[in-house]
Amino acid sequence: MSFELMLFDNFLIEKQAVSEVLLCNKITEDYSLALSEEQALELVETRSDSLKNYGRIEFGSGIIEKVILTFADTPYISQYRYAEFLNELVEIFYYFKNETLDLISDDDLIGTMKKYFDGVCQGSLDQLKFRELERMAKNVRLGLDPDYNDLYDSEKLREAEDDDE
Amino acid sequence: MNSVKKTTKIDVDKLSGEFYFQSLLQEAYVKGVLSPKESERVQLECLKLLADCTERFTRGKSSSVRVEIAQGIMASNLYTIGIHLKSLPDVEAALFQIENESIEKLYEYGLQVLKRKIKVASYFYNRVCKTKLKTPNQAYNITIDQGFKPFFDHYEINFHAHEIPSDIDYQLIHPVTDLAGVEFVIKYLENLYYENLFCSYFDADIIDEVMTGYDPSYQNLLDNICEQVFLNALGCQLLNAPLHPLDFSLADLDALDRQLKKYSQAELQRQLKTAAQELITNLLLTNPSLKKYLIASLPKITTTIYRGLTTHSLNKVFVPRNNPNIKPIRHYNMGIKMDDAAYREMVTEFLSCRFFEDKLAIIKEQIKTLADMEDLLIAAELKAAEAAMIFDLLEDIELAVLTKRHPLHPAIDAIDYSASEVQMQQNLNAYMRALPRDRLAKILGMTTTIEVV
Numbered sequence: 001m002s003f004e005l006m007l008f009d010n011f012l013i014e015k016q017a018v019s020e021v022l023l024c025n026k027i028t029e030d031y032s033l034a035l036s037e038e039q040a041l042e043l044v045e046t047r048s049d050s051l052k053n054y055g056r057i058e059f060g061s062g063i064i065e066k067v068i069l070t071f072a073d074t075p076y077i078s079q080y081r082y083a084e085f086l087n088e089l090v091e092i093f094y095y096f097k098n099e100t101l102d103l104i105s106d107d108d109l110i111g112t113m114k115k116y117f118d119g120v121c122q123g124s125l126d127q128l129k130f131r132e133l134e135r136m137a138k139n140v141r142l143g144l145d146p147d148y149n150d151l152y153d154s155e156k157l158r159e160a161e162d163d164d165e
Numbered sequence: 166m167n168s169v170k171k172t173t174k175i176d177v178d179k180l181s182g183e184f185y186f187q188s189l190l191q192e193a194y195v196k197g198v199l200s201p202k203e204s205e206r207v208q209l210e211c212l213k214l215l216a217d218c219t220e221r222f223t224r225g226k227s228s229s230v231r232v233e234i235a236q237g238i239m240a241s242n243l244y245t246i247g248i249h250l251k252s253l254p255d256v257e258a259a260l261f262q263i264e265n266e267s268i269e270k271l272y273e274y275g276l277q278v279l280k281r282k283i284k285v286a287s288y289f290y291n292r293v294c295k296t297k298l299k300t301p302n303q304a305y306n307i308t309i310d311q312g313f314k315p316f317f318d319h320y321e322i323n324f325h326a327h328e329i330p331s332d333i334d335y336q337l338i339h340p341v342t343d344l345a346g347v348e349f350v351i352k353y354l355e356n357l358y359y360e361n362l363f364c365s366y367f368d369a370d371i372i373d374e375v376m377t378g379y380d381p382s383y384q385n386l387l388d389n390i391c392e393q394v395f396l397n398a399l400g401c402q403l404l405n406a407p408l409h410p411l412d413f414s415l416a417d418l419d420a421l422d423r424q425l426k427k428y429s430q431a432e433l434q435r436q437l438k439t440a441a442q443e444l445i446t447n448l449l450l451t452n453p454s455l456k457k458y459l460i461a462s463l464p465k466i467t468t469t470i471y472r473g474l475t476t477h478s479l480n481k482v483f484v485p486r487n488n489p490n491i492k493p494i495r496h497y498n499m500g501i502k503m504d505d506a507a508y509r510e511m512v513t514e515f516l517s518c519r520f521f522e523d524k525l526a527i528i529k530e531q532i533k534t535l536a537d538m539e540d541l542l543i544a545a546e547l548k549a550a551e552a553a554m555i556f557d558l559l560e561d562i563e564l565a566v567l568t569k570r571h572p573l574h575p576a577i578d579a580i581d582y583s584a585s586e587v588q589m590q591q592n593l594n595a596y597m598r599a600l601p602r603d604r605l606a607k608i609l610g611m612t613t614t615i616e617v618v
Contacts, residue, residue, distance in 0.1 A: 051229065055231055055232045055233070056229045056230065056231055056232060057229060057230060057231075057232050057235045058228050058229035059215070059216035059219055059220070059228065059229075060216065060220075060228050062228055062229070063228055063229070094229070097227070097229065098231070102223075102227060102230065102231065102234075105223075105226035105227055106226065106227050106228055106229075107226070
């Protein structure tokens with residue numbers, strides 16, 4: 001008998017998680033977005049893989065539903081690549097959970113991801129992951145405001161100098 | 166009426182002190198006391214408890230945690246349950262509770278036990294502080310003064326109950342093993358209290374001298390103080406000497422060597438046990454736990470003494486006291502003088518020699534003691550250069566002895582000493598002045614610590 005950390009019977013858990021994901025379709029259908037059962041299962045598997053890869057363990061229903069519901073109204077997603085997009089978002093979420101040293105809550109992290117994705121990244125996952133969230137994670141680790149942007153500050157300084165001239 | 170003893174399939178000796186709950190479940194599962202269905206229920210309830218605790222840990226703000234965090238919380242939960250199960254009368258009672266109570270309930274009971282144990286730790290810490298020994302040993306002082314502060318300030322029973330947030334450097338006679346968390350701290354403090362209690366039967370300054378004899382820089386070592394005090398006390402008891410001085414002369418060490426070397430290790434342990442019991446009676450030790458603690462250290466002490474006997478280093482086991490403020494006195498024996506007739510003959514031959522090399526040859530051949538050399542140096546009335554060549558043959562300690570016995574005091578020499586003696590003193594003084602400064606300082610230093618026999 002082992003007391004190694006493990007989840008309950010994986011099959012049962014995944015089955016329950018898939019049905020919870022599929023329930024979200026009722027809300028996302030208003031935005032013409034839906035996942036098939038196969039895609040929902042793939043999403044749940046992505047979550048399990050990400051948890052394993054990033055050395056994390058999750059209890060309860062997890063964050064998939066929160067991600068789906070938060071990003072449902074984004075203007076940069078269509079049904080075409082919807083599943084692929086969600087898979088990437090889930091992976092990005094767990095990666096930055098580690099990078100921010102668990103100092104930021106689930107809701108705040110998903111909210112920040114949404115804000116940048118719809119805002120400065122204009123729908124680019126690469127910009128979200130490699131630029132905005134990296135900077136945000138660095139700010140959190142240094143105890144700065146998550147939105148602090150030294151590039152923005154120096155640009156403003158340069159503009160002010162130009163105005164003076 | 167004879168009490169009926171319950172029989173159990175569980176081997177209590179196989180249970181871990183540190184991981185009690187896990188080892189009990191494993192034993193019970195292997196021996197078939199706990200059914201597979203029951204053990205599965207326990208596992209699932211443990212995971213549910215972990216999920217609840219994790220949610221409390223993240224304050225509901227995160228659904229996931231890093232695996233190390235979850236492992237730590239799980240270990241803390243299992244430790245807390247284990248500490249409750251250990252507090253029950255026996256293994257049977259523990260298993261009954263596992264089968265009939267929910268894991269969450271057992272965890273809550275465990276938290277109550279933990280809170281009580283923290284009070285016990287605090288009680289022992291106060292006892293340790295009250296009986297603290299006055300010693301310059303840094304590990305001892307820092308461990309008591311600062312080492313337990315993190316524990317009493319930051320010990321966290323909800324998520325880190327199995328951890329020991331303290332800086333413990335000082336080593337005990339009986340190191341605490343197979344325990345964790347508050348149980349470790351209680352056991353350590355309890356043991357340290359018994360050691361303090363034993364040391365309190367002796368004067369702190371004497372203990373300091375004993376430890377200085379053990380190692381002059383013992384204040385920087387991590388070695389145990391009580392063990393050395395107990396060893397010295399046992400040695401004094403074996404010699405039937407007074408216990409409180411805790412000191413040994415060379416003759417005492419020889420006597421101990423003669424007394425103990427005839428025993429095998431097992432016999433030695435029996436002798437030491439008898440001596441320890443006599444020691445306990447003579448010191449009027451009343452605390453039964455302290456008596457048990459001292460007796461339990463005998464196997465280790467027997468090994469130390471046995472090794473000292475076999476390697477002829479008993480002076481490292483039963484350590485003579487050393488007061489660093491008092492310089493050690495060295496006894497120098499001048500030796501036995503030769504027969505008068507032989508001496509007269511040797512002096513006549515010496516004085517009749519034409520060449521100084523012949524005189525040196527006579528000295529090398531016939532002079533065997535410093536007493537004879539001293540007589541010859543006076544009788545021969547040598548010139549300064551000749552005397553210097555003879556002084557060259559002597560060791561530093563011999564020069565120191567001569568300097569001590571023949572200091573040059575021009576004011577009184579003419580009255581108290583013969584012309585030959587004054588000549589010898591002048592020669593010696595001239596020779597000493599010509600020596601390198603370091604060597605001269607060394608020889609003059611020796612004169613203060615030498616006692617000529």
